[in-house]
Amino acid sequence: MGAAKAKGADRGSAIDAPAVPYDEMRDADGAVRPQYASLAARIETLSADELAERQRTLERFFLLQGITFTVYGAESTTERIIPTDLLPRIISAEEWKIIEAGLIQRLKALNMFLADIYSSQQILMDGVVPRDLVLNAPSYQREMQNLFVPHSAYANVCGSDLIRQPNGEFAVLEDNLRVPSGVSYMLANREASKRVFPGTFRGAGVRPIDRYPDLLLTTLKSMAADWRPNPQVVVLTPGVYNSAYFEHAYLARLMGVPLVEGRDLVVHDNMVYMRTTTGLRRIDVIYRRVDDDFIDPLTFRRDSGLGSAGLFNAYRAGNVVICNAPGTGVADDKAVYAYVPAIIRYYLGEDAILPNIETFLCREPAQLSHVLANLDKFVVKAVGASGGYGMLVGPHSTKAQQDEFAAALTADPNNYIAQPTIQLSTGPCLIGDEIDSRHVDLRPFILSGEKIVVTPGALTRVALRKGSLVVNSSQGGGSKDTWVLTDRKDLQP
């Protein structure tokens, strides 16, 4: 980290990252922000031992609930408890109003974009988004062309990654429209924080999030055909070895619907059934947590054992609904991301409420040379990768890593984008037995079916290593509860 600070002195002017990140709890003068007042007051009264005791209570809760995840490539145990921080992150009602409006606007536009690129492709004809960027993306599924998608809701479940910039403004870092995960942690963190700060929680006026499973089920059912009055919904999981298996089981349980694997499904005469102890039962809606490529070996990857052969043809015929729709990944592609503000303007005639992070497309030669000249300052990401894999954080990288990326960028520029290193905001965390600041981001969850709904809460991810800007759980990040406060004006006197 010391090396990174030394380098900070000679940063180029074009991509200067302000030195001081936004502090979630305290303003520039060190005064506690109003939304944190009650929590700050409560912490003052607790000794280090009492804080540690609460942290242990929290961890015990997760252990007993079996809330674990898998780190791919790690040598030790495969199942870990996600590191969870004791202190909630708090968002005021005013801030949330902007976030909510921005997310709804964004998902509305992205669903319109998907409907367009899978039908008449007006936006490509008009040259707003380069045609080859969309049509040559591996995530663009030609099978989806001209298919009817109810309510044009392609991305039924969306998890967007927001960060707060040094000026205090929230910006979108990434849209996740494929099979976003993490919502179970949002729900579990809330259960845990109610136990460790019961009084503060009750007094603060935190908006509830426990309707999420109901809203998810309603969204999924709204995708079923009208003539199926009581649609059968299932959650399709790749199986117990998947890193998010816990979440799949958790959501199925909370919604009260069956959890199935590909081998439990059978497609016959263009209908999808699940095998049950009492025979086959017809399925109407599949909330699939299996990637596009693996859902149907007949249509997509032929070596996949995770899906069911013929599933896509049943979907095409309208006999089952797959949520999220296949092919949504093209709209959260990291290169398409750069065009989202233009996409919002094109379909809605509005400016984006939540801004983007400045993004350099390495496919453009001029931008590529700028990125290559400043590799130590940029965050470089592979377009197709997610979860913090295939990524270079310039200021925290070695010369060898930079050389490796320079070679990769030159060899395959289309596959990379670069963004200036953004100082994520920081929030208070309990580290050891002291309270210290760590960088955080924000992943709210948006549901879209008949209508678009944002749950007033989020997963706040924490980079637990001091100074680190990488919050992904697969890269040593943790999480914490997120309190969205009720607008006092909305409360009954």
Add this chain to the structure above:
Amino acid sequence: MLLAVRHSTRYLYDQPVRESVMELWMQPQKLSHQRLISFELEIEPAAQLFSYADTFGNAVYHFDIPQPHDRLTITARSAVETEPPPALPDGLDRGEWDRLKSDFVRGEHFDFLHPHGFAGPTAALAAFVAEKNLDELRVRDPFRALLDLNRAIYDAFAYEAGVTRADSPIDDVLKARGGVCQDFAHVMIAICREWGIPARYVSGYLFTDRKAGDRSDPDATHAWVEVFLPSLRWVGFDPTNNIIAAERHIACAVGRDYSDVPPSRGVYKGEAESELAVGVTVRKARAAVSEPEFLRISQPTPKPGQRRAQYSGLAYDQQRQQQQ
């Protein structure tokens, strides 16, 4: 020309398999110069047939057979009346190259201008193009250049079954300098796309005329290439036989390459070796269409490194028929 086609496909399994799911690209297209008179599909064991139009507008039929079975036969019978395509000029002006560069052409035919699967640039293809000086053909107008390219591929490769397989990359045919129509079509498509000419793979049948010098196998499905020239629209080139596709060609489906439009593809569940046999007869209609014999038994040779999964829940990729 009135033509009747009978196309039989038979899968035999050494153990019963179940939950076979299959898709077929076997119905002749309905075109201005190709009238589809009748089309019938017979599946044994019996199955309910469904259909849809794929991205490229092809008619796809699909079905599933849930119960255990140790054989599966598909018989497609069609009758087609073909007409010679509109007369073609001897050549075009060189301005056709510029018309190919228009945004409209490049947008409309995007999928047929970019590499896909088998039909893409490789080092071996570049070496072949250099060796035969193929890029020099482009000093002529696109139509004459394509006629020359068609002949160059015909001359460079021997027609030889068994050298390549249904899933062979073009490097195999470039190395062996021998192969079947599928391989030649992929080589030509890859070069056309490098030249900026939209090119697509056509799967279908050929009423073979040995006297006219046809060398493709009369008892197999056929494949050739269609290219888009703004002045002429789609024109079919058949590099296997060094001819322009005309009334003896019956087109079933078009795609970016073979993998978009195999005559049949499917998966099944069960631990079994499968054996695929295909027979095709194309006859002038009103003459009796005789029963075709199953001519070629292709024995699957497991590819190195491609092991079957150990557990039985997995669906196995069904063998696909090569187009010859």
